[in-house]
Amino acid sequence: MTRELGRLEDLPSDYRDALAKQNLVPLWPNLRAVLPPGKPQPKTRPTYWSYAALRPLLLKAGELTPMEKAERRVLVLANPGHGLANMQASAAMYLGMQLLLPGEWAPAHRHSPNAVRVIVEGESAYTTVNGEKCVMRRGDLILTPSWQWHEHGHEGDQPVVWLDILDLPLVYYMEASYHVDGPRQSVLPVRGDLTYAHGGIVPSMSFERDQKPYPMLRYPWSEARAALVALAENQPDLTMVQVTYVNPETGGDAQNILGYYAQMLRPDQTLKLPVRSPAIVFHLIEGAVDVNIEGERFTLADADTCCAPGYSAVTLQNRSANAPAFLFLADETPLHRKLGVFESRD
Numbered sequence: 001m002t003r004e005l006g007r008l009e010d011l012p013s014d015y016r017d018a019l020a021k022q023n024l025v026p027l028w029p030n031l032r033a034v035l036p037p038g039k040p041q042p043k044t045r046p047t048y049w050s051y052a053a054l055r056p057l058l059l060k061a062g063e064l065t066p067m068e069k070a071e072r073r074v075l076v077l078a079n080p081g082h083g084l085a086n087m088q089a090s091a092a093m094y095l096g097m098q099l100l101l102p103g104e105w106a107p108a109h110r111h112s113p114n115a116v117r118v119i120v121e122g123e124s125a126y127t128t129v130n131g132e133k134c135v136m137r138r139g140d141l142i143l144t145p146s147w148q149w150h151e152h153g154h155e156g157d158q159p160v161v162w163l164d165i166l167d168l169p170l171v172y173y174m175e176a177s178y179h180v181d182g183p184r185q186s187v188l189p190v191r192g193d194l195t196y197a198h199g200g201i202v203p204s205m206s207f208e209r210d211q212k213p214y215p216m217l218r219y220p221w222s223e224a225r226a227a228l229v230a231l232a233e234n235q236p237d238l239t240m241v242q243v244t245y246v247n248p249e250t251g252g253d254a255q256n257i258l259g260y261y262a263q264m265l266r267p268d269q270t271l272k273l274p275v276r277s278p279a280i281v282f283h284l285i286e287g288a289v290d291v292n293i294e295g296e297r298f299t300l301a302d303a304d305t306c307c308a309p310g311y312s313a314v315t316l317q318n319r320s321a322n323a324p325a326f327l328f329l330a331d332e333t334p335l336h337r338k339l340g341v342f343e344s345r346d
């Protein structure tokens with residue numbers, strides 16, 4: 001049984017005033033809020049963002065705001081539990097849907113937060129990251145880690161949309177968030193996605209391995225999907241058909257703070273996820289999936305996104321009896337593990 005503690009109003013007002021004058025705060029009236037019993041009380045709420053609903057609003061932003069007035073034309077997927085103005089999906093994750101129209105260019109910059117993008121629709125756009133031109137196709141994951149130069153261009157004739165995922169809320173909270181602008185990059189003849197095109201083998205020039213912290217910047221969806229299908233076929237009894245995006249040289253997480261995964265649900269499959277400390281984001285790439293988060297149910301259709309707070313019970317169900325469903329997941333696992341607060345209760 002957790003004991004009730006004294007309240008602020010139990011203290012004489014002249015004593016409270018004397019404390020405030022010295023920039024002092026009594027701990028006991030606030031202790032249960034910052035150290036609740038049993039489990040955290042997250043501000044992050046289960047939240048769902050419909051792509052069909054946001055798409056016309058994003059295209060309207062393309063009419064209302066020219067690129068030079070936006071720099072990055074993004075509608076932020078904000079979690080009401082954190083207050084919409086704070087632009088957070090969870091404690092550490094930021095999500096934004098970005099629109100690039102034909103012929104537009106989002107100028108080069110770099111910044112302290114890590115970013116990735118998952119391509120949602122459109123063809124012939126690209127992100128140049130440190131001189132490497134990464135083409136953008138539906139479902140591809142493109143990394144722009146902390147302090148890497150990046151810019152976006154578009155050579156096609158239809159709008160291109162992608163989902164940005166950043167650790168911005170965390171870096172901002174740490175008062176370490178800022179950016180630097182730069183000149184347009186020259187494109188270099190490097191292709192990390194081709195260098196690491198095959199699993200289990202890596203280049204070894206002069207018997208040495210590449211020491212770059214981010215040797216691979218574009219992870220094609222075609223490869224992730226093929227890996228999931230092969231995994232499901234090879235292991236018919238496997239419950240959780242999932243792959244993690246990693247640094248192919250080290251096998252470690254692709255980025256330092258957030259984790260990225262691709263998942264397949266077999267036809268008709270219901271999958272109960274372990275209850276874990278990190279918040280998690282689900283983005284639907286193919287099929288239709290019901291997501292149940294602590295009793296709140298969302299149906300994800302193509303390109304829909306939802307967020308579950310940490311320590312919540314999450315169940316996924318493929319709505320199709322005939323076809324597999326495919327999801328992209330992002331979470332805060334690398335951060336929790338590095339800080340020693342990671343927990344899995346199942």
Ligand SMILES: [Fe+2]
Pocket residue numbers: 109110111115150
């Ligand atoms: Fe950026």
